[in-house]
Amino acid sequence: MVTAGIDIGHESVSVVVLDDDAILGHATFVISGEVGATARLAFERTLDRLGIARASIDRIFATGVARENVALADGHRTQMLSHARGAHWWFPGARTVIDVGAEGSRAMRCDASGHLTNFALNDKCASGSGVFLETVAGMLDVPLADMGALSLRAPRPVVLTSTCAVFAESEIVAEIHRGTSTEDILRGVNESMVSKIAAIGRRVGIVPDVVLTGGVARNVGVVQALRELLEMDLAVPEHPEITGALGAALLAREPAGAARA
């Protein structure tokens, strides 16, 4: 059975095509313009790249914040269900999944078969979200992809006291004026990020194995800081940003009429 999952978030859309239990292909695009059209374009481009005809896909499920705008999908599932299922596919031992995306983070608990048992989320506040990291990257003129590695070289990380991302920006400006190194600021930012991410995790209870998903999981500095804070190992998928789409594709294999959530 060939299924597809489309995860449409705030900043990017990911597509995964699954043939039984194997990933045939995946792609991630930045959203520009209307979300429904972006999702369709992303899906068509992914199929083109893979050389797969639309007709050979048995079922398509959408997930993510704008999942209901994906007209070509046969159904949709919440991000919580999708991330739990996707993380469980990467790491069958996963019992806690922490997803950190552009506009929020969520923590999920799942059972041995990848079924969601509990979750907590923050989508109200930008502290601890990917958007905050992007803002910091812009302020310090560091490419997003380099932030994590740079932060690991920090000898004396700064301590950011603000909860609010807006106030934290002022603290960072003050550090820049003071001549604090970019590395030390980045490390301080990561430590501030993970304190908020861990707080969401603690609301569901953090039980190993812990998997970190979402685009922010690509930042090795954040991953390392979270490992240190939780005093626990964290598993990060090879492509953390496609976990939601992968989960949607996995959920699409289940019989139609299965409970929607």
Added chain:
Amino acid sequence: MIVCGIDVGARTAKAVVLADGEIAAHSVIRTGPQSAAAAVAAFEAAMATTSLRREDVEFTVATGYGRVVVPFAQRNVTEIACHARGSHHFFPEVRTILDMGGQDCKAIRCDETGKVTNFLMNDKCAAGTGRSLEVMASLLQVRLEDVGPLSLEANDGLAKISNTCVVFAKSEVLALARQGVPTRDILGGLCDGVADRVKRLLRGVGVEEDFVISGGISKNVGVVRRIEQKLGVTSHICFEPQIVGAVGAALFAQAFLERKASTGP
């Protein structure tokens, strides 16, 4: 008796000089990255408007977020206490005070002597603080002082802004602007949102009819009107609402000096 109050806030530093209980001079300046330098600059700006000399000032009390770094202050007092004291000086009948600053918002209850009996504060989140309006004004390319008047012209109805978080609301505001929603309607929605946040804080301490608003946002007529409408009260605002905390600090300085004089050296 000449005393001074300095209020070093997150965005501005204020100085007030009291001569025998009357305001002899005051100043409001932007705070740069150095709080201590801002305190000195605010003091000098106030002194420059008088014929007083620096050594005439017998006692200085500092307050505000940067109160511990004011180099020439003998004491420091919390901004909650100073705002209550300062508001009581301007409006002795007042029992509820709302101070809306650049980076926080405080709802304070006081007794008939201006002593704090209860307070609630938001200094964790930029939503509902002056900072949110600064961010949005610059995003929409509107001067900060025009935000209030423009927001009251929102005759096509307020734009609905669903995000509380300033960071997320920025994207929402940009999207509205791109859709062609008039700036005044967006500003109307933003000022309404600030008033809603403030209302929740005030409900927590209880609002009485005699109600003072101080701090920079009290200069924003769009926010003030909406708070009044939502609470069904009329607010008292003094001639320079940004100096209320510094006035309170100066009054504490006066009290310290009087106590010292009565107990002897």
